[in-house]
Amino acid sequence: MREKKVSLKDIAKEVGVSTALVSYVLNGLAKEKRVSKELVDKINKAAVELNYQPNQIARSLRKGSTNTLGLIVADISNPFFAQLARVIEDEAAKNSYTVVFGSSDENCKKSESLIDTLLNRQVDGFIVAPTEGCTEHIISLAKREVPIVLCDRYLPELSTSHVVLNNYQATYSAVEHFLLKGFTKIKMVAYKSAMIHMQERIRGYKEAMVKHGLAKHSVVKEVRYNHIKNDMEKIFNEIENENDTDAVLFATNALSLEGLYAIRKKNLRVPEDIAVIGFDGHEAFDFFNPALTYIQQPMDEMGKESVRILIEQIKGSKKIVQVVLKSQLIERGSCG
Amino acid sequence: MREKKVSLKDIAKEVGVSTALVSYVLNGLAKEKRVSKELVDKINKAAVELNYQPNQIARSLRKGSTNTLGLIVADISNPFFAQLARVIEDEAAKNSYTVVFGSSDENCKKSESLIDTLLNRQVDGFIVAPTEGCTEHIISLAKREVPIVLCDRYLPELSTSHVVLNNYQATYSAVEHFLLKGFTKIKMVAYKSAMIHMQERIRGYKEAMVKHGLAKHSVVKEVRYNHIKNDMEKIFNEIENENDTDAVLFATNALSLEGLYAIRKKNLRVPEDIAVIGFDGHEAFDFFNPALTYIQQPMDEMGKESVRILIEQIKGSKKIVQVVLKSQLIERGSCG
DNA sequence: CTGAAAGCGCTTACAG
DNA sequence: CTGAAAGCGCTTACAG
Numbered sequence: 001m002r003e004k005k006v007s008l009k010d011i012a013k014e015v016g017v018s019t020a021l022v023s024y025v026l027n028g029l030a031k032e033k034r035v036s037k038e039l040v041d042k043i044n045k046a047a048v049e050l051n052y053q054p055n056q057i058a059r060s061l062r063k064g065s066t067n068t069l070g071l072i073v074a075d076i077s078n079p080f081f082a083q084l085a086r087v088i089e090d091e092a093a094k095n096s097y098t099v100v101f102g103s104s105d106e107n108c109k110k111s112e113s114l115i116d117t118l119l120n121r122q123v124d125g126f127i128v129a130p131t132e133g134c135t136e137h138i139i140s141l142a143k144r145e146v147p148i149v150l151c152d153r154y155l156p157e158l159s160t161s162h163v164v165l166n167n168y169q170a171t172y173s174a175v176e177h178f179l180l181k182g183f184t185k186i187k188m189v190a191y192k193s194a195m196i197h198m199q200e201r202i203r204g205y206k207e208a209m210v211k212h213g214l215a216k217h218s219v220v221k222e223v224r225y226n227h228i229k230n231d232m233e234k235i236f237n238e239i240e241n242e243n244d245t246d247a248v249l250f251a252t253n254a255l256s257l258e259g260l261y262a263i264r265k266k267n268l269r270v271p272e273d274i275a276v277i278g279f280d281g282h283e284a285f286d287f288f289n290p291a292l293t294y295i296q297q298p299m300d301e302m303g304k305e306s307v308r309i310l311i312e313q314i315k316g317s318k319k320i321v322q323v324v325l326k327s328q329l330i331e332r333g334s335c336g
Numbered sequence: 337m338r339e340k341k342v343s344l345k346d347i348a349k350e351v352g353v354s355t356a357l358v359s360y361v362l363n364g365l366a367k368e369k370r371v372s373k374e375l376v377d378k379i380n381k382a383a384v385e386l387n388y389q390p391n392q393i394a395r396s397l398r399k400g401s402t403n404t405l406g407l408i409v410a411d412i413s414n415p416f417f418a419q420l421a422r423v424i425e426d427e428a429a430k431n432s433y434t435v436v437f438g439s440s441d442e443n444c445k446k447s448e449s450l451i452d453t454l455l456n457r458q459v460d461g462f463i464v465a466p467t468e469g470c471t472e473h474i475i476s477l478a479k480r481e482v483p484i485v486l487c488d489r490y491l492p493e494l495s496t497s498h499v500v501l502n503n504y505q506a507t508y509s510a511v512e513h514f515l516l517k518g519f520t521k522i523k524m525v526a527y528k529s530a531m532i533h534m535q536e537r538i539r540g541y542k543e544a545m546v547k548h549g550l551a552k553h554s555v556v557k558e559v560r561y562n563h564i565k566n567d568m569e570k571i572f573n574e575i576e577n578e579n580d581t582d583a584v585l586f587a588t589n590a591l592s593l594e595g596l597y598a599i600r601k602k603n604l605r606v607p608e609d610i611a612v613i614g615f616d617g618h619e620a621f622d623f624f625n626p627a628l629t630y631i632q633q634p635m636d637e638m639g640k641e642s643v644r645i646l647i648e649q650i651k652g653s654k655k656i657v658q659v660v661l662k663s664q665l666i667e668r669g670s671c672g
Numbered sequence: 673c674t675g676a677a678a679g680c681g682c683t684t685a686c687a688g
Numbered sequence: 689c690t691g692a693a694a695g696c697g698c699t700t701a702c703a704g
Contacts, residue, residue, distance in 0.1 A: 007681055018691045023683060034689055056457045057402065058681035061393045061696050068436070068457070076425060082418035089412060089439060098457060100404070100436040103425060121392045121434060257619055264623070283593055284619035343697055354675045359699060370673055394697035397680050
């Protein structure tokens with residue numbers, strides 16, 4: 001169907017040398033192998049003339065590496081992961097790596113099958129945002145010494161490289177910001193999840209509340225990942241009925257967004273009826289009135305570090321590197 | 337480094353047969369090749385016991401196909417393309433394809449190098465949102481019979497499969513919606529681009545204006561892709577100074593978003609000072625006050641059709657399929 | 673029913 | 689300085 005591509009052999013035949021020689025000069029080993037200047041020129045010329053394009057699949061099979069990275073996120077259409085993907089793409093490209101991605105939908109089975117598929121396709125390593133329940137599978141990868149760095153979340157039972165936010169600090173500071181602004185009846189809205197990033201965000205909130213003598217107001221409202229809309233509405237009904245909340249802290253970008261819809265639906269005034277702090281930036285936060293104060297993650301660093309560490313591992317480093325990034329609170333109008 | 341994976345040969349040795357036989361039964365050709373029931377069982381058992389995982393790279397080299405699709409978009413972190421990527425991922429997965437992506441940044445050189453890279457990695461076909469100036473390159477792909485479907489935009493000089501929006505109709509209807517609502521001094525804000533999707537959107541606007549005797553108000557303000565913020569502000573300064581605009585139609589999602597920032601900065605009231613229609617949905621449109629009326633593209637169909645057509649081509653179809661999708665105007669408050 | 677063998681397009685010790 | 693050859697892990701005519 002597709003016209004036959006020109007191979008090393010074609011060039012070798014054209015010039016009248018062995019494929020070995022062609023391979024050497026095209027891979028820049030001419031000097032090392034002390035190939036004669038004359039042949040180098042001839043070979044290069046032929047390669048250009050025939051428009052030679054190396055078959056990376058053949059190369060990969062022989063070398064046992066593909067120069068591709070697998071990226072497993074919860075959902076590539078989620079702006080947080082889309083942005084992360086872009087940073088990773090660029091950083092990978094700088095290092096001559098190509099990236100193939102998959103969305104797990106926070107579903108452990110799907111995540112595993114995605115990883116297995118990519119593994120069979122011989123990706124050199126993985127950047128994965130692990131989902132709940134996938135610990136066993138990641139452990140088995142680690143045992144097989146598949147290069148992997150966890151991103152956004154990690155698995156506390158497991159000692160792998162990772163790069164994550166200081167989630168505890170992020171929500172702790174957020175609570176203190178509320179306090180500074182005079183709010184005390186602060187609730188948190190989080191995903192129902194045992195994943196460490198969520199638990200750490202919750203812990204940061206709870207401990208800050210306790211620390212400031214607000215244990216009695218410390219309540220975490222839980223949302224199920226696959227029922228975000230319904231659960232969020234239910235939560236705001238509760239908040240209204242209980243009449244015991246003057247501020248709410250959202251634990252993720254998607255929760256913040258959904259929360260804003262609920263707040264608007266209830267016609268709550270921000271910050272008069274309720275103060276709000278969101279997670280990650282989003283254009284919608286800018287147009288909400290007032291603009292949302294939010295916890296900002298250093299996406300760029302997160303993506304770049306992940307790639308850097310992964311490539312080191314692929315190159316043979318046995319070092320486990322665990323990076324914890326600092327968030328920044330971006331203050332706008334939603335806390336008065 | 338990584339422990340040695342088990343290969344066909346290992347299973348063959350284990351069972352005491354040839355690799356050919358193992359390959360047959362593992363690929364479901366046992367019946368066809370009339371392999372004895374007994375051996376089939378033995379081989380399957382051994383495959384499970386040894387946890388055999390076929391090396392797809394070897395398979396790809398031999399078969400000349402990789403079961404992977406290349407996706408080239410302007411920017412994967414742009415919500416429009418991120419969403420598209422997700423639909424394509426799911427649809428590809430259903431057909432046992434994996435997708436590798438790249439962002440061209442609307443840069444022709446980058447797009448070409450991305451495509452060449454993926455081609456060397458032997459992707460079976462491409463879905464690409466072509467950028468300005470890349471016609472030659474796409475033509476050369478088409479000549480080499482590389483399966484390709486253009487998405488979101490197409491190249492009028494070139495007869496390839498594509499799936500795009502009926503862009504002309506989309507903006508034409510938008511103008512008529514403005515008219516219906518009593519606005520006549522309608523300006524359009526578009527990218528400075530000769531790409532057909534942009535030109536069609538512009539044509540739809542212009543012809544609708546002419547059709548309704550508003551040629552004198554027909555003005556397209558142009559924004560450069562890499563200077564979106566500055567150009568947008570300049571445009572709104574002009575609009576203010578000229579004092580001859582009561583409605584503005586944005587030509588893309590990113591332009592709409594940036595336009596909203598400019599409108600807010602100028603403290604323009606919508607729709608009293610200026611009515612607005614945006615392109616594609618976005619959460620920010622929901623929280624802008626009033627919520628934005630916008631032209632909605634059928635993302636799902638666009639992604640699914642692209643994959644379907646591409647896979648048909650990969651399987652050998654020579655048919656050129658050109659799909660034109662209909663947009664829908666989602667009416668909210670920004671036009672009164 | 674089954675096996676020996678070629679070959680996909682490379683890279684890389686090895687030998688001279 | 690250069691070439692013959694093995695081998696990466698598969699699939700698939702071909703022969704029996």
